[in-house]
């Protein structure tokens with residue numbers, strides 16, 4: 158641990174999102190057939206789902222890009238360890254500045270913000286980009302939040318900045334289809350999947366605080382942990398869902 162601002166938040170996480178092994182396998186299945194296909198993951202984090210997709214189909218290739226150097230280091234190490242390094246390029250970079258050709262399969266999971274702009278525009282930006290980046294007959298895998306129900310004013314107050322950002326699930330799907338896709342598969346993360354992710358981050362912060370109670374920055378880490386707990390327990394847990402849409406480019 159070298160920086161008080163960066164406790165090892167993701168040490169315990171397999172996926173950087175609300176995703177189980179079983180759902181991951183179902184998502185990979187929804188993308189097939191994958192032989193000979195190229196899979197691009199935008200805002201890939203440590204690219205766990207991309208690597209599992211490539212492991213499932215030895216004749217597929219991949220590319221992942223993320224701003225976070227540490228995540229890309231982890232992704233490269235995992236690719237190496239699983240014998241996938243010769244079939245995947247993993248790059249540190251800004252998706253907003255990256256230009257790609259239309260390809261077979263494109264992931265954008267929990268990362269609709271990578272094209273920038275105001276939060277209310279994130280889903281639209283992602284769908285517009287995906288429509289350009291997926292070739293006709295190809296597939297996009299969009300992982301995006303939705304409103305399980307409209308938050309109360311009290312819930313909005315703790316989830317600052319989220320008003321107008323998401324849609325109810327039927328509207329999210331309709332919105333995706335209005336960008337030139339057909340719905341191929343839909344699933345929704347369970348609260349248990351969310352809890353695995355949230356608890357992993359929570360443990361990372363709390364263990365670090367226990368080991369570094371007086372370190373410079375400890376107060377900021379503690380304050381952030383408290384803010385995230387309030388966001389989750391007094392707002393998001395009841396109101397924000399996460400959907401995986403496999404979309405067929407018409």
Ligand SMILES: C[S@@+](CC[C@H](N)C(=O)[O-])C[C@H]1O[C@@H](n2cnc3c(N)ncnc32)[C@H](O)[C@@H]1O
Nearest residue numbers: 173174200201202223224225251252266267271
């Ligand atoms: C919630 S994580 C999701 C990671 C991954 N898609 C997954 O599902 O495991 C969001 C990711 O977006 C990345 N990110 C944010 N802005 C970005 C940008 N402009 N370009 C590339 N990556 C970005 C973050 O570094 C982070 O890894």
